[in-house]
Each structure stands twice: as structure tokens, then as C-alpha cells.
Amino acid sequence: MKTGSWKFPLITFGISLLGAGLTYALSFPAPFLTGPAVAVTLAGLAGIRTEALPQRLRDGVFVVLGLTIGQGVTPEVFEAMRSWPVTLVALAASLFAIIFLTRAALVRFWSMDKPTAFLSSSPGHLSYVLGLTEGVKADLRTVSIVQSIRVLALTLLVPVAVTVTGQVPEGAIEAAAETALGPLVAMVVAAGIAGYVLQRLRLPAAYLIGGMLVSIIAHVSGLVTGVTPAWLAAIAFISLGGLIGSRFSGVSWVQMRRALSAGVFVTLLGVALAGGFGLVAHWITGMDLIAILIAFAPGGLETMAAMSVILDIDPTFVASHHVARLLMLTVIVPFFVLRRRDE
Numbered sequence: 001m002k003t004g005s006w007k008f009p010l011i012t013f014g015i016s017l018l019g020a021g022l023t024y025a026l027s028f029p030a031p032f033l034t035g036p037a038v039a040v041t042l043a044g045l046a047g048i049r050t051e052a053l054p055q056r057l058r059d060g061v062f063v064v065l066g067l068t069i070g071q072g073v074t075p076e077v078f079e080a081m082r083s084w085p086v087t088l089v090a091l092a093a094s095l096f097a098i099i100f101l102t103r104a105a106l107v108r109f110w111s112m113d114k115p116t117a118f119l120s121s122s123p124g125h126l127s128y129v130l131g132l133t134e135g136v137k138a139d140l141r142t143v144s145i146v147q148s149i150r151v152l153a154l155t156l157l158v159p160v161a162v163t164v165t166g167q168v169p170e171g172a173i174e175a176a177a178e179t180a181l182g183p184l185v186a187m188v189v190a191a192g193i194a195g196y197v198l199q200r201l202r203l204p205a206a207y208l209i210g211g212m213l214v215s216i217i218a219h220v221s222g223l224v225t226g227v228t229p230a231w232l233a234a235i236a237f238i239s240l241g242g243l244i245g246s247r248f249s250g251v252s253w254v255q256m257r258r259a260l261s262a263g264v265f266v267t268l269l270g271v272a273l274a275g276g277f278g279l280v281a282h283w284i285t286g287m288d289l290i291a292i293l294i295a296f297a298p299g300g301l302e303t304m305a306a307m308s309v310i311l312d313i314d315p316t317f318v319a320s321h322h323v324a325r326l327l328m329l330t331v332i333v334p335f336f337v338l339r340r341r342d343e
Helices: 003-025 031-045 055-070 075-109 114-121 126-133 140-165 181-200 206-221 230-246 253-285 289-296 301-310 315-342
Strands: none
Touching: 003 031, 003 230, 031 140, 031 230, 031 301, 055 181, 055 206, 055 230, 055 301, 055 315, 075 114, 075 253, 075 289, 075 315, 114 140, 114 253, 114 315, 140 230, 140 253, 140 301, 181 206, 206 315, 230 301, 253 289, 289 301, 289 315, 301 315
16 A cells, blocks of 8 residues: 555544544543544544545454454353344334335435435445445435434434433443453454455455454353453544544535435434334343343444443444344345336
8 A cells, every 4th residue: 555545544543533532531422432433524524535544454443343342242141142032023123114214205305216215214334335326326425425424423322312311330340351462363363364254255344243253252162351452442443433434525515415404314213213113122021221222223333333332231232233234234225226226
């Protein structure tokens, strides 16, 4: 990679660091994720060119996030899985409700064509949806803005909403011992290999899932103990926040205004529907409501899984449901995109 190609990613990361430092100083919820997302978004809208980290470094960030998510798995977690089929069924129902109700509203009230409305309504992995958008007759810019607003809004609103409910643990949590350097390096290498294999199999968020799988196996089996070093996890969260914000680079205010109302609507309706189905799942299973709401939140897998770690909410439960959602969308979205294209 040429030296000059690092300029804008480094500027973006610098803005992310400033945002993280400011929100940390202000005791804002999840400062290492929300601060960079806000700062880089505002910079992009102000005309500053921002870019995400190069792909290989981005994969490394997702590996670290995956390892951090998976480290919370204990044998007790599997005992709780008896209740998870109920929540997974409720999640699937919420997924169909979000897609079809949102798509119908975007077509009727925003006059979007059906492929653009469908892809804008999909509560799935952004890069996956945009990849499908390029293969059909849909408005790529509109889909990108609407989907980015959804992810950004949930990144900012989820920690605030959880804080308002008073569910965030009070007082200092005793710091867990950090994983030794040797096992940590071994897990990173294994996770990188697993992510590469999953990517070749075209699985969304491959490196994140690879890191999760390696971490879960290592911790459950007892091969590895401890947690990811705090400084390494912080860098990963800051990088993810910058990645979310960088999606707004090059978007004009005119373009933003055109898609803003649609993005806000998609977010609010998606949250309302997911919350409604989450309440039903909570009523049936008696499981923690906040964990269910974050697991059902129509945000990105990486973002919501990272949020669960930051807010000290069971990351395995959250991540498993978002992985299930992505796998469902892997089948649902292409099927209906091809169907709409043939109409």
C-alpha cells in the first residue's frame, strides 16, 4: 500500500481518538464507540475527507472484537440456551415484520422504487446489503445513507437508552486478569485463519465470527483464561466507531436531507417492532429484557455485539442472535431482491 493512501485513514483515526477522549471525559455511555462515531460523522458532513482503515487492518479490528465478545462465554451460558429457541423464533418474526412494513411505507410515502425500498428496510449487515445493491437496479446512495443512519442512530441511542433505564451496573466492576501474551497471539492467529476460511465461504462478518468462535472454544475448553487487554479492546472499539462515521464521507447536505427522514423512520419503526417482539420474548422466557432488546436491535452485528461488551451485557446471547439474523438475511434478501428484479 502506498504511503499516501494512509493519509485519510490516519486523519480519520485521529478524529476518532479526539471523539473518544471527549466523550470519555464527559462520562458519555460507551465513549470509545459513540465518541468516534459522532466525531467522524460530523467531520465528514463538514467536508473533511474521512476513510476507514485499510481492509486488512479492518479485518484485524474485527478479530479483536470477536475475541473480546467470545471471552464472556462460560459453561453456564450453555445452560441458558434452553430458552434461546423461543427468542430466536421471536427474532425471526420481528425480522419479517421490519422488512415488509418498512418497505411498504418507503414505497408509499417516500416514493422509492421497490428494490431500493427493500434494501433500505433490510436490518442487516451494511456491506452485505450494499453488495447486493450494486447488482440490481437500486439507488446505491439512498440505500447507503438510510442504512448508515440506522447503524449510527442505534450506536448512539442504545447506550443512552440503557443508561436511562438504570440497567447499567453501578460501581466499579473488578477488573479480570488479562490473557497472557502467548495465548493471546495464538488466538489472534487462529482467529485470522478462521475468519479467512469463513470469508471464502461468503459468510457475513467473517473475521468477527472467526474471532468469536476461537475465543469461545478456547475459554470454554479451559485452554485460555483472562480477557483481552483493555488497551487493545479500546483501539478496536475506537476503530469501529470511526468506520461507522466514515460512511458519511462525501455525502452532501442535500443528499443527507433527502434520505434523513427515511433513515429516521426506518430506525424508529425497526426499533419499535424489535422492541415489541422483544417484550413478547421477555414475557415468555423471563430472560433479561435489556439483553433481549439489544439482541433484537436492528443494528450492525459488530456494533451491537461490541455494545453488549461495553455495557456489561451477556455478549454471547446478543452476538448469537445477531449472527442468526444475518444468516436469515443471507437467504431472505437475495431471494426477494431477485424476485423484485424480475417483476
